Amino acid sequence: MAATLLYLLKANVVLLLFTAAYFGLLRRLTFFFLNRFYLLFALVFSAVYPVLPVPALLPAAAVLPTAMVLVEAAPASASAVAAPVAPFLNWEALGLGLYAGGAALLLVRLLVQLVSLWRLRRTARPTVVYGQPIRALTGPVSPFSFWQTIYLNPVQHPAAELDAVLRHEQVHVRQWHTLDVLLAQVAQALAWCNPAAWLLRRALLDNLEYLADHAALQTGLDRRAYQYSLLRLSHGVAGPSLVSSFTFSSLKTRVAMMNAPLSSTGQLARYLVAMPLVLAVALGFSAARAQGAGPVVPAATSPSPTGTRPASPAQPTKPDNAKAATTGTAKMAAERPAASARFVIKERNATPGIVGAPAPVYYVDGKLNNDVMNTINPQDIAYINVLKGEQARELIGKSGAKGAVIITTKQNQDRADVQAFNQKYGVQQPLAAAPEEAKGVPYLAAPALAYITKNHPEARLLSVTEVQPADGGAPQYRAEIAMGRRAHYLLFDAQGQFIPQ
Template identity: 45%
Template sequence: MPALFVYLLQANAALLLFVLAYYALLRPLTFYRLNRFFLLVALLLAAVCPLIEVAGLGFAAQYLPPLPAAAVATWHSVVPPAPLAAAATSACWQWLTIGYWMGAAGLLGRLGLQLLALRRLHRRSRPAVVAGLAVRQTTAPGSAFSFWQTIYLNPVHYPPADLPTVVRHEQVHVQQWHTLDTLLGQLAVAGAWLNPGAWLLRRAIQENLEFLTDQYLLQTGFDSREYQYSLLRASALASGHRLGNHFHFLTLKTRILMMNKQQSSRLHLARYALLAPLALGLSLAFAGPKTALAPPPAALAQAALPTEAVYYIDGKPATKAAVEQLDPNSIAGMNALKGENVGKVLGNTKATEAILIITKNHENATEVVALNRKLNALVDPAGKLLLVGDKEVSLAEFRPLLAAETRQVTALSAQDARQRFGERGRNGAVLIAAKP
């Protein structure tokens, strides 16, 4: 599975668990400030946890594997090209990647268009003072809303007695920077649009901001009944801009229920303590690729590599110690030569065994190309299944391609070829990878 989808799987699973925990344990509570903090931290942890490396957990780093017995008898690639089925799988992942990015780009594009529409609305509005507070007066229909540090409303849509309440409500959104939460919720949906948890999170954020604002105003002296009547009268208006925080929110019934709800007891704070182990557990469980707690590459190479062989790195003579110091992740392929093949490829008639290392940064080097040609010349394609990419070709077609190939081809034994290709590979197979 590509790294992108490993990250998305882990991040989305963590996000969904956090959202479910919020709706099950925290949403019924009236600790709206704590709930705001929890929702933002949940979003942050879900996005960051898969990127954290924690030593000693999860998958250990991959190191150089021991040479197989078959490699000692003749030359053999330790890292052969993927089978044909893997090529089809890779194409599938590519289409899935394209589909994911198209969905994310579409939602980000919509967000950009909404911001542009808001900018046009701002230019068409004019500064005004309503109930002693600075606002941008619009001519468009719709309820009042705020975005960032600005309040937008059309005063003609509200009874004069309701305007102080409406403007004060939006001022709380502005003072507490609620737009920041709203934008983070929008970005969460764009990045995790396939995850229902992301859509629930965005709604939970918007809903909780209204609960928090209502609570703040009632605690500062607003009459509860008059405030609810103001909300009811405003409910007949169409919603304002999608990115704004609205005086009139769609969950009006829920807001009124929460305003009349008895304040949660301090004992309910224990629910937040219960969620701390969940956050810690998810941080560890969905942490990214892990390192260490495996033997160092040098120690593993000492156990895997023969001491009597001669060594080459990227077509040039090297020492066993130099091979042991290579980063295993930098190795593109490794081959073993034995007997007369050492002399044929390297011109060294005294050595009876050779280990050839090719690194990823030098696969097209002159020495490597020359080495690959000599290795390919050892291949006898007669009677074997011959493949170029995923296309089977005849011996007459294959020989000139083999002679011209500057990359190392893969020769499979009869047993390996039969396992991969069935009866077609009963005599072995030779593969030339498709051009990238």
């Protein structure tokens, strides 16, 4: 799955979890400041959560010992098999394009609303009412505020009602409620296909009105007269849809919240359930994905002297003899692999004590070393052998391990004791490839492997094919990678630099 799609999936799922927790546990509480913090945190956390280094925030899981398994690769056929043609329609790109188009449309609408407010500000006349600077409007428009400015028509309000309106709008201005509104609008635009984004925006706007109503009543306004004012103003002309206005569809709920008794202190426990529950589910999912799947190591492939694609791993060839099956060798080198190499190295997790997944023992230069993964640089390895059956039992006895991995390093491969140990247990050094065989062998340089690992961390490297450009330039190397059930192709030059297609 593309990184962008994975980001969108995680962000929208977490936003849905926060919304469900709010409507299920917190919506009816009168802790309006806590609800404001919860809703803002939900919007911000949902956006940044997919890019958080979640495994670094959690205790490291125990790493299972890794067993190297040498698998004989099938030789390339003389008649090259045609590579599968990539699908004509890229559904991932099409889905991302539709998603981006919807988000862009809503962002443009938000921009148009901001421009409309800017024009309204230019036409409104600045004045002062009861010591409060405002922008005076003309016509029967319901009062509203945006940023640090209150907009209303002083002529259409009686004195008592005008005082209540100003106190209400002053709360919006003092507490910077416009920031909440803009954040909710942007979140709704970016997650437009998620119903949770629309519900959370509506909940945030409602909660801001609850806050302003509660604060206005705390200044000494008569509750009943204030509610009658709301009812009268609800029949007026609504202000711009972007702003917090006196008129909105849930007026009945707004009055009910003013008349509801204050939530008891014991109800605070709901916050101790809602937020940690959502965070635990979100972080737990990411930790399970990161630690359970483990790092994806591109599978090495056997090079082909003819420059053709090797046989599929699903069709392994039969070993030439029993000795090749038990003591096959694989040379791990930093540079270009030899043409005579017939084995690839794969990795699997082995859990001691579980039937079917025994852990082998490791010997490095004739010495037991089961921490080889942390102490040996792969570039320092000259060759590797695997002992099984009687050969392994002769070396390790009845320790319970199924097999032994013999690693010989470049630095010590000529040492007398290392050669004596290898000769005793039948360790064979791979034959060097002839110079003429090494010519034209497909390979990937280190920068190419680093590019694949960074940009396609979940992909598997299937094959490498040398291709000749139509203009007769330097040969290029096409890497076939598998992402899920689909094959993709990447092109690199001889130095391993990616070539866009």
